[in-house]
Amino acid sequence: MEENITTQYTPADFKNGSPVRWCPGCGDHAILNSLHKAMAAVGVAPHNTAVISGIGCSSRLPYYMGTYGFHTIHGRSAAIATGFKLANPEMTVWQVSGDGDGLAIGGNHFIHAVRRNVDINMLLLNNKIYGLTKGQYSPTSDRGFVSKTSPYGTTEDPFIPAELAFGARGTFFARAIDVELQVSQEVLAAAARHKGASVVEILQNCMIYNNGIHNFITDRETRPDRTIHLVHGEKMIFGKDKNRGIVQDGFGLKAVTIGVDGWTIDDVLVHDAHTPSNFLHQQLAMMDGHELPLAIGVIRDVEAPVYNEDVDRQVEEVKAAHGFDSLRSMILAGETWEVK
Amino acid sequence: MLDKANVIDTDKVVVRFSGDSGDGMQLVGNIFTNVSAGIGNQVSTFPDYPAEIRAPQGSLGGVSGFQVSIGNDVHTPGDLCDVLIAMNAAALKANARNLRQPGGVAIVDIDSFKDSDLKKAEYTTDDPFKELGLNAQVLEVPVTTLTKAALADSGLDNKSMLKCRNIFCLGLVCWLFDRPLEAAVNFLRKKFAKKPAIFAANEKVIHAGYDYGHNIHAGVSTYRIESEAARPGVYTDINGNTATAWGLIMASEKSGRPLFLGSYPITPATDILQELAKRKDLGVKACQMEDEIAGVCSAIGASFAGNLAVTSTSGPGLALKSEGIGLAVMAELPLVVIDVQRGGPSTGLPTKTEQTDLMQALYGRNGESPVAVVAPASPTDCFTMAFEASRIAIEHMTPVILLSDAFIGNGSSAWRIPDADEYPAIKPNYVPDDLAGSWKPYDRNDDQVRYWAIPGTPGLAHRIGGLEKDFVTGAISTSPENHERMVMVRREKIERIANNIPALEAIEPQGADTILVGWGGTYGHLRTAATELTAEGTPMAFAQLRYINPLPANTREILGRYKRVIVAELNTGMMADYLQAKFPELKIERINKIQGQPFKVSEVKDAVKAILSK
Numbered sequence: 016m017e018e019n020i021t022t023q024y025t026p027a028d029f030k031n032g033s034p035v036r037w038c039p040g041c042g043d044h045a046i047l048n049s050l051h052k053a054m055a056a057v058g059v060a061p062h063n064t065a066v067i068s069g070i071g072c073s074s075r076l077p078y079y080m081g082t083y084g085f086h087t088i089h090g091r092s093a094a095i096a097t098g099f100k101l102a103n104p105e106m107t108v109w110q111v112s113g114d115g116d117g118l119a120i121g122g123n124h125f126i127h128a129v130r131r132n133v134d135i136n137m138l139l140l141n142n143k144i145y146g147l148t149k150g151q152y153s154p155t156s157d158r159g160f161v162s163k164t165s166p167y168g169t170t171e172d173p174f175i176p177a178e179l180a181f182g183a184r185g186t187f188f189a190r191a192i193d194v195e196l197q198v199s200q201e202v203l204a205a206a207a208r209h210k211g212a213s214v215v216e217i218l219q220n221c222m223i224y225n226n227g228i229h230n231f232i233t234d235r236e237t238r239p240d241r242t243i244h245l246v247h248g249e250k251m252i253f254g255k256d257k258n259r260g261i262v263q264d265g266f267g268l269k270a271v272t273i274g275v276d277g278w279t280i281d282d283v284l285v286h287d288a289h290t291p292s293n294f295l296h297q298q299l300a301m302m303d304g305h306e307l308p309l310a311i312g313v314i315r316d317v318e319a320p321v322y323n324e325d326v327d328r329q330v331e332e333v334k335a336a337h338g339f340d341s342l343r344s345m346i347l348a349g350e351t352w353e354v355k
Numbered sequence: 356m357l358d359k360a361n362v363i364d365t366d367k368v369v370v371r372f373s374g375d376s377g378d379g380m381q382l383v384g385n386i387f388t389n390v391s392a393g394i395g396n397q398v399s400t401f402p403d404y405p406a407e408i409r410a411p412q413g414s415l416g417g418v419s420g421f422q423v424s425i426g427n428d429v430h431t432p433g434d435l436c437d438v439l440i441a442m443n444a445a446a447l448k449a450n451a452r453n454l455r456q457p458g459g460v461a462i463v464d465i466d467s468f469k470d471s472d473l474k475k476a477e478y479t480t481d482d483p484f485k486e487l488g489l490n491a492q493v494l495e496v497p498v499t500t501l502t503k504a505a506l507a508d509s510g511l512d513n514k515s516m517l518k519c520r521n522i523f524c525l526g527l528v529c530w531l532f533d534r535p536l537e538a539a540v541n542f543l544r545k546k547f548a549k550k551p552a553i554f555a556a557n558e559k560v561i562h563a564g565y566d567y568g569h570n571i572h573a574g575v576s577t578y579r580i581e582s583e584a585a586r587p588g589v590y591t592d593i594n595g596n597t598a599t600a601w602g603l604i605m606a607s608e609k610s611g612r613p614l615f616l617g618s619y620p621i622t623p624a625t626d627i628l629q630e631l632a633k634r635k636d637l638g639v640k641a642c643q644m645e646d647e648i649a650g651v652c653s654a655i656g657a658s659f660a661g662n663l664a665v666t667s668t669s670g671p672g673l674a675l676k677s678e679g680i681g682l683a684v685m686a687e688l689p690l691v692v693i694d695v696q697r698g699g700p701s702t703g704l705p706t707k708t709e710q711t712d713l714m715q716a717l718y719g720r721n722g723e724s725p726v727a728v729v730a731p732a733s734p735t736d737c738f739t740m741a742f743e744a745s746r747i748a749i750e751h752m753t754p755v756i757l758l759s760d761a762f763i764g765n766g767s768s769a770w771r772i773p774d775a776d777e778y779p780a781i782k783p784n785y786v787p788d789d790l791a792g793s794w795k796p797y798d799r800n801d802d803q804v805r806y807w808a809i810p811g812t813p814g815l816a817h818r819i820g821g822l823e824k825d826f827v828t829g830a831i832s833t834s835p836e837n838h839e840r841m842v843m844v845r846r847e848k849i850e851r852i853a854n855n856i857p858a859l860e861a862i863e864p865q866g867a868d869t870i871l872v873g874w875g876g877t878y879g880h881l882r883t884a885a886t887e888l889t890a891e892g893t894p895m896a897f898a899q900l901r902y903i904n905p906l907p908a909n910t911r912e913i914l915g916r917y918k919r920v921i922v923a924e925l926n927t928g929m930m931a932d933y934l935q936a937k938f939p940e941l942k943i944e945r946i947n948k949i950q951g952q953p954f955k956v957s958e959v960k961d962a963v964k965a966i967l968s969k
């Protein structure tokens with residue numbers, strides 16, 4: 016709500032002081048920090064904020080918040096958050112899932128919340144493993160991944176969360192890396208400001224059961240060359256020396272080095288997160304750090320009708336049109352007869 | 356074949372309209388019911404839909420029926436009908452066993468008894484009446500011919516003319532029962548307000564049907580129904596599912612909490628979602644979610660957010676909601692779960708009635724997971740019990756399961772529209788002001804009820820969830836002693852609801868040493884059976900359990916007065932087992948039926964007599 020937006024809060028206002036129980040070094044610590052900071056920056060009061068999660072290590076997050084919080088059941092938090100937002104639209108609602116919680120058992124609720132474009136912020140803490148249950152593969156684990164339940168490697172392909180979100184007609188998708196606090200805060204705040212379902216995938220390291228799973232991307236040395244931070248309205252430039260760029264290549268994208276093979280800065284694409292078509296957004300989101308750098312930042316952020324707002328609008332419209340002031344007046348307007 | 360003209364004076368009569376599912380039997384049944392209720396008769400109806408939505412025309416699978424009982428002391432739609440309207444050969448065949456024989460009247464459209472019709476209805480001879488061994492007056496009316504004749508110069512095409520056949524029969528039945536035609540015409544006028552040509556045709560045809568009856572007066576019995584004056588007030592016709600929806604709205608008005616429904620379509624509960632979807636005009640938010648799990652979960656979210664939150668379903672959906680209900684038990688949030696029971700297990704008999712979800716409601720969750728369970732007795736009682744379920748949920752911070760069923764959900768009766776002040780205020784257990792500052796999320800009042808802190812309130816931000824909580828601090832706890840304490844507290848909270856519900860009231864005639872006990876939608880049949888047994892010289896007490904968990908505090912005392920307790924139910928004995936476990940000292944006998952059909956009064960009486968003579 017606009018009138019709640021102030022800058023009077025500090026990250027401490029969103030903490031509650033209880034000891035944080037994730038393993039030391041778990042990526043969730045950094046994400047929690049970023050969230051506290053993003054909430055302070057957005058400025059919605061703690062008592063007007065709700066954090067609703069499912070089950071998993073990541074879903075413990077509400078216990079570390081100074082807001083309203085609900086740690087629910089495995090996979091269902093998107094549905095619970097949807098009902099919460101409809102019932103109490105003044106609240107800013109954050110929904111937190113792991114990759115198993117959100118995309119396996121909760122996959123159906125995930126796509127439908129995105130499709131409805133209900134105004135909630137959906138965090139997907141993706142460690143490509145089931146952490147809480149101690150190391151089984153998840154729907155985001157790569158083909159061939161060896162885990163306790165795939166001792167010979169998986170024989171199935173993973174979901175790419177962005178692709179699923181776009182398939183469900185998502186209006187907001189952003190990606191961040193747990194240890195990149197700056198980008199995390201930026202995308203979390205952007206998610207909060209976006210009206211509708213905002214999906215934020217955060218690559219999270221599970222120290223214990225999947226340590227280093229994102230190293231190819233997140234390694235300090237290679238990160239500048241394997242990731243690109245997309246910012247709306249800015250050129251798609253990346254690389255240690257800031258001399259690489261993304262250009263259009265037929266129907267696809269290509270990474271080039273500026274000044275080589277005749278490529279100039281003018282050829283490099285400018286990011287437009289607000290364009291309604293998701294065609295380019297999809298291609299950007301599918302970049303995986305190999306041929307093309309993995310995109311972080313806000314990839315897509317477009318306006319579309321918001322489910323809970325339309326429900327509220329319709330309620331007001333039919334209330335005014337029918338003019339009933341109580342159940343009784345509604346019933347009396349129907350077919351009745353009087354016995355004297 | 357026909358008796359000579361006579362007028363039967365009666366205080367109760369049962370009429371059944373039957374035909375192809377496209378013949379408009381539900382419409383004429385409804386109009387006839389409303390007209391009867393409008394002149395002061397008590398009414399009870401039951402629509403009998405075909406299992407297949409588009410079965411071939413004229414086949415047995417496509418027969419649709421609507422039965423209504425009208426008159427005095429009417430509690431059921433009746434066992435057997437006095438008058439059967441059969442629009443074709445299949446309808447007669449499917450319904451002959453529902454006709455009182457001898458003594459009943461069958462009115463058939465003889466135009467739909469041609470060889471091809473008989474074949475489609477799987478008759479094996481060319482004399483359908485003989486083949487069925489019908490021992491009743493049969494009035495063979497060329498309904499199709501007469502309808503077309505009445506509309507000869509209406510300009511309607513053949514198909515549209517045939518659609519008016521049902522209204523011809525309505526006219527005829529109005530004559531038979533001396534119903535005012537003008538009232539029926541008024542209903543038609545409203546129904547076809549946007550199609551004046553169709554209204555004009557139907558108006559013509561209803562008169563043709565009425566006049567036909569008048570002219571063949573010599574042919575058949577007519578009825579004069581004596582009925583006691585009903586309680587003064589404004590009435591409407593209401594079915595159980597609509598009553599359930601409206602009871603929830605009343606609870607929302609009386610509690611000041613907005614109403615939220617999260618649901619997923621399923622027969623026979625869908626009407627509740629559909630009705631509440633219309634009631635956006637009263638501020639209701641009814642959301643069709645992606646599945647039953649999302650239905651209950653969105654409701655749980657709405658409950659945490661501070662709404663009167665409800666989910667509606669039938670047995671298969673209740674199974675899917677189990678884990679969610681367990682969360683509401685653990686988080687101690689108000690939640691109303693409506694199960695309009697149908698035949699099971701699995702997809703079972705989707706359109707038929709049964710009482711087989713009692714154990715699922717009581718025990719169908721993991722862990723020690725007690726919830727309140729209530730069951731309405733009749734279509735109109737659905738209003739009261741939906742209100743009660745909401746009241747208990749809100750005042751005791753617990754899930755409450757309301758066990759309705761297909762019979763009362765679809766059945767209807769005349770209902771006096773209550774004033775809001777006939778229902779008590781519902782008092783949410785908000786965090787008291789004097790606890791502000793020190794309040795913890797699992798603090799409780801004297802009835803062990805957790806306080807409800809509505810999100811958005813400054814100073815009350817808190818975290819709850821499905822993990823076990825410390826009794827004092829509300830923080831996550833794995834302490835063994837604390838867990839046992841919390842299990843016992845949640846249990847005690849449910850038991851204490853008994854202090855906040857009405858006592859059990861039984862009908863206890865002098866000299867009765869046996870009590871007939873029922874629950875849910877069998878009320879009308881069981882009560883009528885007990886009354887008739889008493890009148891016939893076998894004094895029979897009767898008790899209806901509308902509150903099942905917890906039972907009213909005086910249940911043991913009342914049942915304990917009787918040498919024999921007979922529990923009659925549409926399952927293999929779930930309530931009997933439940934009562935026997937609670938009250939081992941009682942001698943409990945059972946009457947059970949699992950055919951997807953309601954009891955018949957006569958079969959209950961026979962079964963009671965069989966038990967008494969053991």
Ligand SMILES: Cc1ncc(C[n+]2csc(CCOP(=O)(O)OP(=O)(O)O)c2C)c(N)n1
Nearest residue numbers: 070071072073089113114115116145146147
């Ligand atoms: C109905 C149900 N099924 C299974 C579980 C067990 N379970 C708890 S968390 C989890 C997976 C967690 O993985 P993820 O969602 O990726 O979260 P992470 O722990 O990795 O953060 C499973 C299978 C459960 N709690 N409930």
Ligand code: SF4
Nearest residue numbers: 038041072146221222
């Ligand atoms: S198991 Fe992995 S995901 Fe869970 S807390 Fe430990 S490091 Fe984090």
Ligand SMILES: [Mg+2]
Nearest residue numbers: 113114142144
């Ligand atoms: Mg995970």
